[in-house]
Amino acid sequence: MNLLVAPDLTWFRGRLQEGLGVRLRDGRVASVGPLGTDTPDLRVHLLMPGATDLQVNGGGGVLFNADPSLEGIAAIRAAHRGLGTHAILPTVITDAPEVLEAAAAAVIAAWGTTGIAGIHIEGPHIAPERRGTHDARHIRPLDSRTLAVLERLRAAGIPVLLTLAPERADPALLARAAGLGVVLSAGHSSATAEQAQAAFAHGVTMVTHLFNAMPPLHHRDPGLAAAAILSDAWIGLIPDGIHVNWAMLRLALAARPRPDRCFIVSDAMPTVGGPDAFTLYGRRIEVRDRRLVNAEGALAGAHVDMLTGMARLHLQGGVPLESCIAMAMDTPRAAMGLPPLEVAPGTSAGSLAVLDEALGFAGWLDRLT
Structure with a gap:
C-alpha cells in the first residue's frame, strides 16, 4: 500500500510545520517532504506521534x-x-x-x-x-x-x-x-x-x-x-x-x-x-x-x-x-532518557496520532488509511 497523506500541520523535527506530505508504504512512513503539487490520498488536520x-x-x-x-x-x-x-x-x-x-x-x-x-x-x-x-x-x-x-x-x-x-x-x-x-x-x-x-x-x-x-x-x-x-x-x-x-x-x-x-x-x-x-x-x-x-x-x-x-x-x-x-x-x-518519537522514515503509522481541528483525537494513522 502506497499512500500520500497531507496534514495541515505536521510535528516534524521538533516543531509544527505546514505544507508537508507524508508518504506511507506497507504501514510505515516512507518519506516526509514538501507536498508541492502532488495530490494526496488523505488530508488530515494535525499529525504527530502519540x-x-x-x-x-x-x-x-x-x-x-x-x-x-x-x-x-x-x-x-x-x-x-x-x-x-x-x-x-x-x-x-x-x-x-x-x-x-x-x-x-x-x-x-x-x-x-x-x-x-x-x-x-x-x-x-x-x-x-x-x-x-x-x-x-x-x-x-x-x-x-x-x-x-x-x-x-x-x-x-x-x-x-x-x-x-x-x-x-x-x-x-x-x-x-x-x-x-x-x-x-x-x-x-x-x-x-x-x-x-x-x-x-x-x-x-x-x-x-x-x-x-x-x-x-x-x-x-x-x-x-x-x-x-x-x-x-x-x-x-x-x-x-x-x-x-x-x-x-x-x-x-x-x-x-x-x-x-x-x-x-x-x-x-x-x-x-x-x-x-x-x-x-x-x-x-x-x-x-x-x-x-x-x-x-x-x-x-x-x-x-x-x-x-x-x-x-x-x-x-x-x-x-x-x-x-x-x-x-x-x-x-x-x-526519562527515552528516545524521541518522530514522523520520519521507518516510523510505524500505528504510532502516529491524527487530531481534528478542535484538537480532538481522530484516530491512529494506520486506521485512517
Whole structure:
C-alpha cells in the first residue's frame, strides 16, 4: 500500500510545520517532504506521534494498585491507546510492599510490549502531611525493600521513576537509587526551598505534579514549588484546569530558566476510558463535574487523558500549541532518557496520532488509511 497523506500541520523535527506530505508504504512512513503539487490520498488536520504519559494510575476501569498484573497493565494500556497515548508508565501509588513488588513483577513481564515505557513508583516514601489521597497506613521511609525492587527493575533494563519526599529520605539510600539510574522526583513533599535545592544537587532531577501535594507558593516561605520553578529540573504538571489554575501554570512556565523542561501528565485513574467510579483503598471515588473526588469532595487523581489535557492547555490555558505538543510528547521522553518519537522514515503509522481541528483525537494513522 502506497499512500500520500497531507496534514495541515505536521510535528516534524521538533516543531509544527505546514505544507508537508507524508508518504506511507506497507504501514510505515516512507518519506516526509514538501507536498508541492502532488495530490494526496488523505488530508488530515494535525499529525504527530502519540503522547507519552509518565503518570498513569489506571484506565479502562482498572487501577494498577488493585490489579498489578500483566492483564491489568494491558487493560490500562488499551484504554489510553484508544485516546491517543502511545506510551505510558504504569504508576503504582502508596501501598503495602507486596503490592509494589507485584507491580514491578508485572512490568517486568510486560517489558517489550509496545507502549510500556517503564514504571512510575509514586510513594510510599512521601510526607504524611502531603499524602493527598494516598493511604497514610502504608507511608514509610525509603528502605532496603524498595531498593531491592529498584535493583530488579533496573537489572531488567526498565526505566524507573520514583516519586518521594526528599527531605524524609536517607541521603545514602537516595544516592544508591540514583546510582542505579532511577529517575528521582520530588513530590508529595513538604521540603523547604533549601531542602529542595539540596535534593536537586544530589540526584533528584524531577518534580511530580507541580503545585499539587506540596506547600503553596508563599512570599516568605517559597518551598519546593519555587525552588523547582527556578531550577533546571524536569517538572510535571496536570493540565486539566482543575489541579492547577491556568494563571499559575502560565506563571510557572514564564518563570522557568528552562521552559523546555516542563511536561504534562494525566495522573489518570480508572475512569479514563472506563466507568465513572471505582474503589481506592476501599473508598468510592467518582467523577463529579469533571472532577475526580472522594466522598468528602477532595481530589483523588485526575479524569483526563493526555491529548485532552494537551488541548485544554492550549485552548483554555493559552499556551502555544507547539509548546503543548512538546510537553505531551518530546519532553517527558527526554526527562526519562527515552528516545524521541518522530514522523520520519521507518516510523510505524500505528504510532502516529491524527487530531481534528478542535484538537480532538481522530484516530491512529494506520486506521485512517
